Amino acid sequence: xxxxxxxxxxxxxxxxxxxxxxxxxxxxxxxxxxxxxxxxxxxxxxxxxxxxxxxxxxxxxxxxxxxxxxxxxxxxxxxxxxxxxxxxxxxxxxxxxxxxxxxxxxxxxxxxxxxxxxxxxxxxxxxxxxxxxxxxxxxxxxxxxxxxxxxxxxxxxxxxxxxxxxxxxxxxxxxxxxxxxxxxxxxxxxxxxxxxxxxxxxxxxxxxxxxxxxxxxxxxxx
Numbered sequence: 001x002x003x004x005x006x007x008x009x010x011x012x013x014x015x016x017x018x019x020x021x022x023x024x025x026x027x028x029x030x031x032x033x034x035x036x037x038x039x040x041x042x043x044x045x046x047x048x049x050x051x052x053x054x055x056x057x058x059x060x061x062x063x064x065x066x067x068x069x070x071x072x073x074x075x076x077x078x079x080x081x082x083x084x085x086x087x088x089x090x091x092x093x094x095x096x097x098x099x100x101x102x103x104x105x106x107x108x109x110x111x112x113x114x115x116x117x118x119x120x121x122x123x124x125x126x127x128x129x130x131x132x133x134x135x136x137x138x139x140x141x142x143x144x145x146x147x148x149x150x151x152x153x154x155x156x157x158x159x160x161x162x163x164x165x166x167x168x169x170x171x172x173x174x175x176x177x178x179x180x181x182x183x184x185x186x187x188x189x190x191x192x193x194x195x196x197x198x199x200x201x202x203x204x205x206x207x208x209x210x211x212x213x214x215x216x217x218x219x220x221x222x
Contacts, residue, residue, distance in 0.1 A: 036072075036073050037070060037071065037073070038070070038072075038073045038076055039068060039069065039070045039118060040070075040076045040079075041066060041068055041069070042079060042086055043065075044065060044066075044067055044085075044086045044087050044109075045064055045085075046062050046063055046065055046090065046125075047087060047088070047090070048092055049089060049090070049091055049092065050091055050092050051092045051095070052092070052093075054132050055095065055096075055097065055129050055130070055131060056129065056130055056132045056167055056168040056169075057129060057168070058128050058129065058168030058169075058170055058171055058204070059127050059128040061204065065120055065121065065122070065125070066121040067086065067109065067118075067119070067120050067121070068117075068120075069086065069115050069116070069117060069118060070115070071114050071115035075112055075115050076115065078112075079112070084112045086109070086110060086111050086112075086115075088109055088110075088120075089109075089110055090108055090125075097130055097131060098128070099126060099127070100126070100127055100129065101124050101126045102124060102125050102126075102127070103123065103124045104120035104122075104123055104125065105117070105120070130170060132166060132167070132168070132169070133166065133167065133168070133172040134164060134166045134172070134208065135164070135165055135166075136162045136163070137162060137165055137175055137176070137177050137178055138158075138161055138162050138178070139158045139160070139161060139162065139163055139177065139179070139213050140158075140178070140179055140180065141180045141215045142181070142182040142183065143183050143185050143217075144182045144184050145184060145187075149187045150221055150222045151186075151187050151189065151219050151220065151221055152222050153217055153219060154219065154220040156218070157215070157216045158180065158215050158216075159213065159214045159216070160213060163207055163208075163209070163211055163213075164208040164209065165200065165205050165206065165207055165208065166208055167202070167204050167205035168204060168205075171202050174202070175200060175201075175202060175205055178199065178207075179198060179199055179200075180197070180198050180213055180215055181196040181197050181199070183215060186219055188219065189219055189220050189221055190218075191217065191218045191219075192217050192219065193214055193215070194214070194215045194216075194217065195212065195213075196212075196215060197211055198211035
């Protein structure tokens with residue numbers, strides 16, 4: 001008997017507010033249910049996770065994919081607008097050196113609850129994996145005007161002379177040198193120092209430390 005009274009009290013306590021909440025919920029459900037379902041195409045980012053230590057992706061990286069999505073019109077209009085942004089997450093756990101194909105499907109596409117994946121373009125992506133390699137390469141200075149108004153670069157020295165790079169073994173092996181940012185040398189005789197960054201032409205090879213170098217340039221009259 002006490003249990004029944006307790007349950008009755010729960011139902012009747014703040015009955016007006018409970019009834020109002022139920023009404024609002026029903027209205028919201030009706031609005032969502034009455035929304036037309038539409039399809040749209042979205043260009044979404046690709047993220048990688050759990051790449052094993054000692055392995056690198058040596059093929060060209062895929063930074064985005066095109067997805068065909070379907071769902072209520074309101075949900076599609078709000079994609080990425082302060083809510084969950086669709087994305088593809090590729091889990092690379094257990095991959096080994098060689099090629100591996102990843103199919104794009106519901107298991108690796110992150111979407112809002114009311115939106116689902118119709119198709120991915122392309123439907124699969126393939127990567128080539130290699131062991132990671134490190135190497136020491138020299139830094140070469142560059143000049144935009146080494147013959148300016150009768151003055152030429154007589155001598156140039158870089159400090160440090162070499163830098164450590166890392167990346168997929170085959171790509172690291174092809175790097176001949178790191179390049180310093182081009183320097184606009186002075187149109188007068190003397191010795192000058194320039195603080196510049198070095199860079200690598202292959203985007204999948206990286207520096208192991210900040211690539212900041214000092215280039216000492218001696219300019220003389222031609």
